[in-house]
Amino acid sequence: MSEPDKKEITPEEAPENGKGIRNSGNTSETGNRKTKGSIHRLLLLSVGAFQDFDLAAVYVSDAQYNRNIFFDTTPQAIRLYLLYNHWGFQILVYAFILVDLALAIFEDPAVVPLPIWVTSVIELVCLAAFTARLVHYAKVIPRERFWKDPKNICIFAIILLSLVDMIIYGALKASGFYAVRWSRVLRPLLLVNITEGRQLRRAFRSIRNALPQILYVFLLFMFSVLMFSLMALKLFGKRGLKTIEGRPYFTNYLEIVFDLYVLVTTANSPDIMMPAYNFSVYFAVFFITYILINTYIFMSVFLAVVYNNYKKYLKEEVRKLVRAKRHKMVRAFGVLQERKGEEEPVVSQACWNQLVRLVQPDISNAHRELLWSVSDDNNKGCIGKVAFVQLADLLNIQVIMMKSRPHPLKTWLPSLYLSSPSRLVCRMVQHKAFMYTYDLIILVNAVFIGLDEEDPLIANVEWAFLVLYLLEILLKLYSFEPRAFFSRHQFWNCDLSLILDIVFILRILRLIRVVDNIKRFRAIINTLIKIGPTILTFGQLIVVVYYIFAMVGMELFKGKIRFFEANSTDPDKAFCGNALLKNSVFAKHNYCKNNFNNIVSSFILLLELTVVNQCGFTAVTHISARMFFVLFHIVVVIIIINIFIAFVLEAFFVEYTVDQSNLQSSLEKKIEELELGVKQEKLDGNLVDAMETNDNDMGNSESTKEKPALMFKIACKRYKTVDGLLQRMFEADLDPENFADDEDFDPNNPSNLNFPNPNFDSV
């Protein structure tokens, strides 16, 4: 352990340090405290207790969001650390990174050209912001640790290199030389190396760890491609065949290798086969064997190997993560614990309450009490270590609280609202048939949308539909408590139909509601929504890789191909402004806009390359530029896309096989016990529907039994953070009760905690 870390309260020291300073929130507990050494502790009480609560709250919050930062435990450092974790700063950092990355739009080759001094000033501002953030971080953690962490060194190097590059570039440009802004390639690495980029770093680490295994398969695959190329050379080389473009067919070994590699991506099928096939049917056997072995079998093996290894390393990381989380919770427990006689140390409810209030200020009292009753299952008034450690996960379970209140109209105009016609309307709207009617209306509307809009009749019908939809909204507002309809933003996370009710103005999207009403579809859609946050991580991964390839591609290929507007009369238009493309398929297909002339078209082109490795424009430059495309295919298609597929597979398997985590079940059981549950059977269908039914039971006096005014429901099994889903995936392999393995877990070994900070996806 490095020197400054000694300041931290380890679980072993904690009992001495934190025993007496309990209950600043609830004085009734003081009687139980031991009096040994109380004078010394009373001196500390006024200042120390608050500081201790702060420290415990930071530990819990870190555990909740899986931050792994070894901050100093001095009060100032904690305050700085809290500031560092403030969401405002985190958003600001991402904003600056976004601006820095977006500079590529304005820099040469630019979409919107700006003078160099403008982009340079903006970049300097960004770099200053990153430096400030880095300095802030350095103040929070011990100095030795700061320089041991590769990501800090990385950011420092990126800032430094960018400055150097800017100076060199400015100087060269000023003196009229050719210059390359090579440091732009480094920009996306900021996304990876900031403290908030934990998910992204984990993804990169998993990829790096899986690489050796992938490499073996890749070598075997390349061997197969090389062998087939050799056979192709021997089979076709001397037959004097011509490609459709009139070039000799399969005569150059390296070109064959490239062509056959592209065949694996199926991009040039069947063109590459046609000359041989036209010559003799038997030659088709060669290509069929090739496709079978390399496209189908090897690509499946890639998926298998990537999947298996990625999963293996990810599991290991999640295991470490869970241990680190437990460790932090044990520390927090150590700060707050008190001993009653010879019993195990415990944390009292008052103490726990204050902690939770500090960690999550916006939590309601009812919700907090529910969590406490889950932790303190036997109503002892205090909880032990095992129950305390659950807190971080409990706070991550989204619980929906519903206050049932009467409809405002019932309060304001009870005679009118409770009259029989009004009740009839309410009952009508709450009936299933009402929903089905509107589903039908939407479907009919869909047909009209598909029809020709020019017809004035259809345009008028469109208005009629709009009136119908407005009527639906009004009727629902009349029947149901409006706040239940609008203000439950927690529902949005989980229930698509409510969002869609609001964005109904987009007529076409309304169609999704019909699908959403069907239970089977809803299960699939829910799974897709659940993996949403993780797809964001993959999105960042893709952006990092695309950005780097775009930067390199722009330097290699910019200006080689030009796009001419449709009404242009330039004779160069026929061959995209490059004579090398005369009569090429590329020009004939009018692909001229697929170029590297600016960052936007680069990104679109790279996406096309991801879909089909179409690389006709290697013709415009040296043949070795093909390496660029092969490399891109290996990195993006073979590795990243396969990992993405593996992730979707795993997420779906988890959905199919497991239902809820243990903690969720116990929370739900408690809700049931306390009879605070929203009726489950009604929630199986449409959530809005269920909500409506419940509100209806409240609103109408006919309801046989008075329900409690407050009801809870666990928000659909979604995960607030990516970590939640990951932890869920590997829960079967993680023993939640096993604290024994924490003993051999050394938090001071940096390799054990090589994953820092909060995650972007949960923001």
Next chain:
Amino acid sequence: MSEPDKKEITPEEAPENGKGIRNSGNTSETGNRKTKGSIHRLLLLSVGAFQDFDLAAVYVSDAQYNRNIFFDTTPQAIRLYLLYNHWGFQILVYAFILVDLALAIFEDPAVVPLPIWVTSVIELVCLAAFTARLVHYAKVIPRERFWKDPKNICIFAIILLSLVDMIIYGALKASGFYAVRWSRVLRPLLLVNITEGRQLRRAFRSIRNALPQILYVFLLFMFSVLMFSLMALKLFGKRGLKTIEGRPYFTNYLEIVFDLYVLVTTANSPDIMMPAYNFSVYFAVFFITYILINTYIFMSVFLAVVYNNYKKYLKEEVRKLVRAKRHKMVRAFGVLQERKGEEEPVVSQACWNQLVRLVQPDISNAHRELLWSVSDDNNKGCIGKVAFVQLADLLNIQVIMMKSRPHPLKTWLPSLYLSSPSRLVCRMVQHKAFMYTYDLIILVNAVFIGLDEEDPLIANVEWAFLVLYLLEILLKLYSFEPRAFFSRHQFWNCDLSLILDIVFILRILRLIRVVDNIKRFRAIINTLIKIGPTILTFGQLIVVVYYIFAMVGMELFKGKIRFFEANSTDPDKAFCGNALLKNSVFAKHNYCKNNFNNIVSSFILLLELTVVNQCGFTAVTHISARMFFVLFHIVVVIIIINIFIAFVLEAFFVEYTVDQSNLQSSLEKKIEELELGVKQEKLDGNLVDAMETNDNDMGNSESTKEKPALMFKIACKRYKTVDGLLQRMFEADLDPENFADDEDFDPNNPSNLNFPNPNFDSV
């Protein structure tokens, strides 16, 4: 249970029926027999004992190969049943099916036209053969069962419909009308419905069972495509854009749906996007979103759903299979068992020996004794039910027996062969460096192969290499026992390098040997070889589906596109003989040979469609023919290819996680115990290498310890049958010792045993 089944000896009846009729092989056991009712049984002894052994042998053999046929247990029926299972008949049936399927080559539209009467006569012969096989089957099993089995009805219907179709076709042709041989579509169904097509039936059943789940995702996917099409219509329809072929862009809803469906297969990317992208960069967002959602996410979800469901149902089938196998072994046990006092019934070694000799006549005595010592672990001389039931699986483990014998030269010319120069040669050849030298030679050779062959120098060098290779073979023959080198055909199943040593004449293939020598690669290659037999099942599946689509496709599209030889001067050549294709991309790319004009080009075209759904020639016929291509894509790409990928994934996961089955381990342990094992550490590398080393130890008198003359080794963890691999995959979920669940297993419920007979893959 149907009436004739009562003749079968169920495990419950067996003790009475089969108690006294033991030991026709070994009379020393008779003393243990109970004398109760022995007079009656002695009368049965001469005939009954042989019959009982026959019956038990049939049960064991059925269990070994997972046949599930409810044959009559009368002696004649058993004899007929043995004949029915004779490999000659099975091969004959497959030969006739092959001939029947191959008729498509000679029938109109033909590759090699033959007169109708010739193909008709051949088809009649085939149909007669199928009828004979069906009648044979009907004689073997009870009549009621025969007509209850859908596959018999299926074959009967296929034969009948084929006859009807032939008559109608002949009559119509004779009277000059247009006629379609529609019954040809039914032909591949024979492959599925013959008793031997068990694997194929299982694959189809698994697909059928997974269909509902796939359907839900597919509907959601189609909904997404339809929605995007609607958006595309609204976004692009009124902008007056033109495609590269000059047609209006995105104006007809159904065409948009088709185009966007094809975009999912990435076949028309980026062409379909270009007009919109050329108009405005922002429209690219639409296509990017579409590809992300439909190509990446939905296709992954398809894989997840197909994988999950296929695995689920396959596991259920394998579970049933294992139970049926156990049930059959229990029946065999019931026939052979004898009681010693009040103890559990047992089977004596003599009895067991005779049974094994009947089941597997080619098994060596040593091998049989090894198996017995595994079953009778405590040397009691008899085994109980649990040990007896293992027999079927034990027989399926491939054990390699190696007799170590001295080199023939050592016997004939001992003085020469044991002289020091000779020994030096032997030791040199056996050294690792010898192998590495030849690896290097092969690599150098590879470079020469890649060089220009015209050069006379290189052609001569080629001869030098050939001499070097011959020298290698001769040296190896000199150093190692030749029979060890050539006659161990069991090794071929497992060891690629030995085959390759023999097929070395194919120079390029020799390169594979270098790769094979590297351990990491070998692991991957071995896994690929292991899944080989199952790929055969997929091959049959693909043939069935392709054949049906080819038949329909030929009726729909034959003659629409014509192929002209390269030297043809026909003006129609520019548009493939169809004016509709004038100026089309299809004709420009010279795809004319991609047509449905005969069965061979149909198959090749369907393969191209599997790789990329390229369907330019819907232009030549009605637009609704596109349904044909969409349907093909759904069946082949979405379902079958995904199942194939799922299978490869699962097989690799099994390889990565598990090593050997319990039974294999216990067999290996026994081999170790008896000190009959081939040294394991030496076998880790190259098997040939290990064999060589061992033979060397034998051949040279220096070997410190005299090894036994006979050695065993479990042939690499390969599975003799597809079932073996499947059983292995789900072994963790199958409890091998649990006989309790056999109680609720009703063998008389046909749904429990809906999977018949031996499998093709193991032939």
